[in-house]
Amino acid sequence: MDTYDHALLGFALRWSGYGGGDDYIFTEFGIPPRVFYQRVLWMVEKRLASDLDLTMRQQLREHCLAKLTSFQEPR
Structure with missing residues (x-):
């Protein structure tokens, strides 16, 4: 993993408890939340x-799955 990937993980860890x-x-x-x-x-x-x-x-993993599910458009 490069420094960008480490930054992504660090951000996800810091913010996962706050939404x-x-x-x-x-x-x-520089990427949308879904891609993140x-x-x-x-x-x-x-x-x-x-x-x-x-x-x-x-x-x-559970946090990411929940966020990705929340981005899905209703049918």
């Missing part, structure tokens, strides 16, 4: 976030 900080994602990283959560989820599921313990990875 995610979606209003700051684009200005901080997809990328963080990918890193967690591919175990690239090896410095996180299993519990923290699971919590972050």
Whole structure:
């Protein structure tokens, strides 16, 4: 993982307990929240976030999935 990926994970960890900080994602990283959560989820599921313990990875995974679900448009 590069420094950008570490920054994404750090942001996700800091803000996951406060709703995610979606209003700051684009200005901080230049990507929309949906892409942010997809990328963080990918890193967690591919175990690239090896410095996180299993519990923290699971919590972050659940947070990302919940956020991605909330972005889906109603049918």
